Each structure stands twice: as structure tokens, then as C-alpha cells.
Amino acid sequence: MSDDSGQVSIEVGLLLHQVYTEATQRLNDALRPMNLASRHVTVMFLIRDGVQTQRDLVARLNTDKTGMVRVIDDLERLGYVTRTPSTLDRRVTILALTGDGNQALRKAQQHTKRVSAELFHAVSPHELDTLRSILMRTLAPSSARREGPAAN
Known part of the structure; x- marks a missing residue:
């Protein structure tokens, strides 16, 4: 390993952070008219793909419970997500996208594709x-x- 490898690693880390920040800002700007942000869309994608509980979302996204509750509350308020008590464990709430949620996710996905195409042109x-x-x-x-x- 060369002496420069540490510097390159730091540079790569900084570049990854800058790309993430730029992508998030652009996507949030595109989603703002829908009253959504990238964090909402990420959660919607995961729910659509089978992640059904708040606990699973917290683990998958390596985030805090309080922040996840806020995101799910936002999505429920918009009519995009429902919470249903589990029939197997009453302490668990099952999350599902509504029809409006699926429609909003398709529209958000168009914004995501456009922002990605611009960013990685x-x-x-x-x-x-x-x-x-x-x-x-x-x-x-x-x-x-x-x-x-x-x-x-």
C-alpha cells in the first residue's frame, strides 16, 4: 500500500459525500411540489419492495426510530401509507402503500431517474x-x- 492510499481514501470519501449531497438536494428540489423529500421516497420504495414494519425500516436504513416515525407520519398524512396492526403480534404495525402512494411513487421515480441521468451524464x-x-x-x-x- 502506497503512502498516497490514505489520502486517496479520504478524497474518495469526500467525493462520495459531495455526490450524495448534490443528488439529495436535486431530488428534494424535484420532489418538493409533491410535498415529499428523498427520505420519504426511500421509505416508500422499501415498503413497496416488502419491508413491512417500522423496526425493519429503522434497521435497513440504519436510522433512529423517532425520525422514522416522522417520515411514516408524513406519508400517512399524505394518504400514501397505511398502518395496520399485525394479526400475529399486536405490538407490531404493518405498513403498506395505498393506491395513491403507489401512484406518487411512480411519479417520484420519474424524478429520481431524471436527477440520476443529470447527475451521471x-x-x-x-x-x-x-x-x-x-x-x-x-x-x-x-x-x-x-x-x-x-x-x-
């Missing part, structure tokens, strides 16, 4: 796929630690 599909692969490998150990030994 100078990156080839192959390079983007390589970046995705690298980031997934980088995150794999963290995901395994969060999910615990049962996930392995």
Missing part, C-alpha cells in the same frame, strides 16, 4: 455499474454486522 453505463459493484462490496461488511450473525 458524464459516466458511461459500464462505469456506473462498476461503481455500484464497488460500493456494494464496500458496504457488505457493514450490512452483515448490522444484520447480525443470523444473516450469514
Whole structure:
């Protein structure tokens, strides 16, 4: 490992943060007329894809419970998400997208695709796929630690 590797790692980390910040700002600007932000859309995608409880969302997004309650409250107020008590465990609430929620998610997905296309316009599909692969490998150990030994 060269002496420059530490500096490169720091630079990569800063660049990742800058790209994340830029992408989030652009997406939030695009979603504002829908009274949504990127955090809402992320939760809606996960609910659509089968994450059904607040506890699962908190674990999946590595976030705090209070913030997640606010996001779910917002989505429920907009009519995009329902909360239903679990028939198996009354302490658990099952989350589901409503018809309006699915429609809003499709519209938000159009904004997401447009913002991504603008942000990554100078990156080839192959390079983007390589970046995705690298980031997934980088995150794999963290995901395994969060999910615990049962996930392995």
C-alpha cells in the first residue's frame, strides 16, 4: 500500500459525500411540489419492495426510530401509507402503500431517474455499474454486522 492510499481514501470519501449531497438536494428540489423529500421516497420504495414494519425500516436504513416515525407520519398524512396492526403480534404495525402512494411513487421515480441521468451524464453505463459493484462490496461488511450473525 502506497503512502498516497490514505489520502486517496479520504478524497474518495469526500467525493462520495459531495455526490450524495448534490443528488439529495436535486431530488428534494424535484420532489418538493409533491410535498415529499428523498427520505420519504426511500421509505416508500422499501415498503413497496416488502419491508413491512417500522423496526425493519429503522434497521435497513440504519436510522433512529423517532425520525422514522416522522417520515411514516408524513406519508400517512399524505394518504400514501397505511398502518395496520399485525394479526400475529399486536405490538407490531404493518405498513403498506395505498393506491395513491403507489401512484406518487411512480411519479417520484420519474424524478429520481431524471436527477440520476443529470447527475451521471458524464459516466458511461459500464462505469456506473462498476461503481455500484464497488460500493456494494464496500458496504457488505457493514450490512452483515448490522444484520447480525443470523444473516450469514
